[in-house]
Amino acid sequence: MKFCELTPEEYENHVNHHFSHYTQSVTHYNYKKNNNEPVYLVGVKEGEQVLAACLLTSARALKFFSYFYSHRGPVMDYTNAALVDLFYSELTKYLKVRKGLFVLVDPHILMNYRDHEGELMQHFKVEDFISHLTQLGYRHKGFTVGYSMDSQARWLSVLDIENKDEAQLLKAMDYQTRRNIKKTLEMGVKLRDLSIEETETFYRLFKMAEDKHGFSFRKYDYFVRMQETYGDKCRLVLSYIDLDEYLDRLKNEQQQMQQEFAASSKELAENPGFRKLKNKHNEQDKKLQVLAKKIKEIESLRASDGAILELASALYIHNNHELYYLSSGSNPKYNQFMGPYNMMWQMIQYAQSLNLKKYNFYGVSGDFTEKSPDLGVVKFKKGFNAVVEEYIGDFEKPLRPLFYKIYKRMKR
Template sequence: MKFCNLTIDEFESFVNDHFSHYTQSKAHYAGRQALNLDVHLVGVKEGDKVLAACLLNGAPSFKFFNYFYTHKGPVFDHHDKALVDFFYTHLTNYLKKHKGLFVLVDPYVTRNHLDGDGHVTESFEVDDIITGMERLGYKHQGYSVGYSMDSQARFLSVLDLTDKTDAELLKEMEYKTRRNINKTIEMGVQMRDLSDDEIKKFFRLYKMAEDKHDFSLFDLQTFKRMKQMYGDNARVVMTYIDLNDYLKRLNDQLSAKRTDYDKAAAELAENPDYRKLKNKTAELEKAVAQLEKKVAETDALRASDGDILELASAIYVFNNHELYYLSSGSNPAYNQFMGAYNMQWEMIKFANQLGLKRYNFYGVSGDFTESSPDLGVAKFKKGFNAYIDEQLGDFIKPLNPAAYWLYKKMKKK
């Protein structure tokens, strides 16, 4: 075996064939290179065969040093003790030569599967991985809960697409989710891709989410770069509703309901003592009134807000293995049209069409109590029949122990 830099073709071929994260990709490498950011492709080969691959990001840290991070890497079987020892021993030496202060690795390794309420349904052996890496000086950072600016969320909400038809996926969702999806279809909610020149539409909705949840992470340029970086493997989509079309649907329903009411009322006039017919007529009268109210409200909304309402938008990235729902936003003024439900359903069907195994709703906090800060988000994702993929978490290896000790001490001040 030999530890070496990989060519982009060697790296891409390996990660395409082995389960890996979208950040461990040719696109991510090329994107960082285009921005003149430090990025490395390293791995292990035996002859011409690649056994391990890893994309590492580097950044200046603590004046004379560099900090290194591999997002959901390296890519290889972490239960292979000999390969773990070989890779991480040589990675340490490699990064020391590049003035490394410390390295953070975040392997794409599952610890537990949980149901949407946080109960463990399946566990995976990880103690051997932790023991082996800590023996090499890579200290496990523990099983964190919540969100942090220093690391990725450990709990991922994932929908298993394996061998499922669209109809089966819809049937397995919670009743409320399935009902809301069907209602968006009945209302005529639609989804389209936004062009590069239209990403500001996405960003406007994203900012609404930031304001609602009181956070601020990315600016418009970050999303433009992300879309450019991942190219054909990224989609920025938006759901919308044409109120002219919606009004036509409502008026068609109203016309049909009025016809039913007139017929029932005529029958009731001939049979005034027929209780079942009385109830039916009353229900139809109520339905007509509700539709009339909805038509009036929609007419007023069209007059105030225009013909087209932009409901929800998100950026998605996919690779050979899964599709990732990354950042999103929606307009709370239009919640009645449930644009987020329609968007998720359309993208789930897209992922299934690609033959992917997983639809990754991405991170949740891992706090499944009623006081959880993201309880609503977690329940929304759970409604699609998503399970929780609890990840192993981060490991940190000081590469210059004395400088790292001083760095940590100064960070606490």
């Protein structure tokens, strides 16, 4: 076995055939390379066979040095102790030559499966790997809870879609989630792709989510760059409803119901003592009143807000393994149309069409208490029958200890 740089072709072949994160993609590498940003493809080979592959990026630190980041890499068999030892030992030498100050790695190692109450479902032995990296000079940054701008999410909500058809997926969802999806289809909620020139439409809805939850995550340029980076592996989508079409549906339903009501009125006049028929007639009358009220509300909304309502929008990226639901926003004024439910269901179907293994709802905080800042988000994702994947977390290794201490002191 030898540590070496990989060609884009060698690298792509390996990550496509071994389960990996979307950031470990040759698409990511090509974008960085084309924009003259520092990026490296390294790994371990045995003869012509690639055993480990890793995309690394770097940024300036302390003017003369750089720090390096592995983006959920390397992609390799982490249970192979000899391979782990060779990769991380040789990586240190490789980065020191390139004036590395320190390296941050976040191996794509699953530690636990949990339900959305935080209860442990399955544990994977990771203690030996943590001990091994500690011996190699890496400090584990802990089993963190919450979100950080400095690293990838450690807790992910993920739906397994492999070898499951639509009926199976729907049946496994919570009743309310399944019902909400059905209602969006009945109302005629739709989904379309936004072009990169329409990113402002997404960003407007995204800002509504930031305002609602009281956080600030990413600026507009970030979402443009993500689309430029991942190209056809990326979709920016908009959930919307055409109120003219919805009103047509409601009025057609009203007309049909009025005909049924007229028929039952006639039947009741002929059989006034028939209690079952009277109950049916009263129920029809109530439904007609509710429907008339709904039509009036939608007509009023149409007059004030226009025919097309933008309900929700989201940024998705996929690789050969998963579809990732990364960032989103919705207009709370239009919650009655449940745009996010329709968007999720249509994108789950899209993931199936790509023959992917998982639909990744992406990050949750890892706080499962009633005081959790993302309690509503957790419950929403739970409704689709997702499970929580808890990853091992970040490791950091100083490559120049003295200057690293100075850097950390300055950061504080």
